[in-house]
Amino acid sequence: MQKNRVYVNAYESLSCAGNTVELMEAIYAKKSAITIDTSYMSEHKAGLGSFAPNEFFSSLRSVTQAVLDKSNLENFNNTLLIVGSSVGGIGKSEQIFFKEKSYKNINPKEHAISVISDTLNREFSFSDSRSISTACTSSANAMMLAQRLIGLGAYENVLVVGADALCYTTVCGFQALGVLSTQQCTPFQEGREGMNVAEAVAALLVQNVQRDESIELCGSGGSSDAFHMTNPDPEAGGAIACMQKAIEDAGLQASDIDYVNAHGTGTQANDAVEALAVETLFTHNPPLSSTKAITGHTLGAAGALEAIIACEVIKQQRIAPQCSLTEADNKNVNLPLDATDKKINYVISNSFAFGGNNTAVIFGALK
């Protein structure tokens, strides 16, 4: 079956670093937006990425409206919505349970992942919607589905929304796993402490038509580690496999990739395995960096947020430097310390999740 070309034509985001323009300024200035918090765990400090005082659901609507305003569409009535989220409405359920010690006033529909698509459907009347929840690859997988559906000609327009709010379950849960950093995270740094949990809303309009500002969504690939529920395969088999599949899907060679936007959570396990995967697959040693040093790990929203960063890197033809790095753990990978102008045709964006769920997505400059 012949594949149509697929384009990212409009996007917007809100993270602890602000909107997309502010986010890219922070990335290039290496200015982390993580704050040190004790409100979730009074006995433990944690670096978190909050977009307060913005409220989550109103931000969801405003970011989506901003994408519509930037698009060639009058409305989303002929657009499929694909949401990627890992926590959905758990935050509201937590608040009710903590206050009332009962589930009685929890609305199951407001607890579920689908509360996000329900909220957006009420406001924007999409032609159809679906929600993907594969933990931290949720919205990367939503991007992959969007590419495949438009590639096959099943849809003309797909809006991908990655959205996750901070909540007690994730902050305290990652603390229980012993992977939270008490400071701003330091991806790929020797002796790194761990990750920063964060929140974001990121939306991208993916279409079958090319515009002047388009970035091509060239390829995607997924894999499973089949190794452990939380630890990645130490031989990086799953990470390599998803990147190889994405490269093959895009009709490229590994040597065509000009920049790798890493999953790069800042945990010992993830960064060691991801650096090994990049070192093994990309023998031309392309620049590699993790923008989670700026935004924190936005969980199910990360794939969409970092897709926007990949598009911006291509538009600005400027590599995102690695913030908070003084001594690299793996010295065989190319971690740029400064924002540098460079000819950038292709960017690969990695996302990895609990359960050994791996996804890579490739974006390209228009030819």
Add this chain to the structure above:
Amino acid sequence: MKMNFIVKSTAIVSADTKCESLDEKRIVPKMMLRRRLTRASRIMVYLADTCDFRDGAVVYGSAYGEMQATADIVGAIDANEPISPTAFQNSVYNTAPSYFSLLHKNKNEILTVSSGDDTSRNVLQTGALQALVSHKEVLLVCSEAINIAKIEEVNRCTDYLESGVALTLVSTDANANVDVQENEHKGYAPSLWAMLDVIDACQEKSECIIALEL
């Protein structure tokens, strides 16, 4: 866009409270792995075994995910007690298909859908896409495992606190030979209904071919 798919195998399980005959010792011989499985994971590996599926892409769906793990975490936070790391790692919506991948060393793509009452309709759509892209047999599973303490405070959707449905699909150029009708499946959570419709439609056919919207 509608495409046609052969339904190769089907499976259903349900219980008012707890599915008792999931054959876990045979299906999951390693005790350490078996002990870690959530209820949804046990239902998932049972349904996959019934469909004789071990290797290939998987699309899993659940409207409410891993309720016991979520309840354990929120309860521990509220009581100011330590959270079990196992509860947290088991709380994500892709827990069940991930344990399936561990069990069978299945390194293919796993996608998890959670679209409320539309979950199994979206699992069918996503599974159809994955069957087209992979050119292989794909496993689709949808389950709800909500047998937790005080669930009666919020359960308005199902008589079965544990239920699951599975089928496997391969794409085909042949014409559809059954018409899938939308029905109400009393007692089951609405999130399972669209896949139950397919199983009903395929009951009398030796080779069932259905048309699915992508």
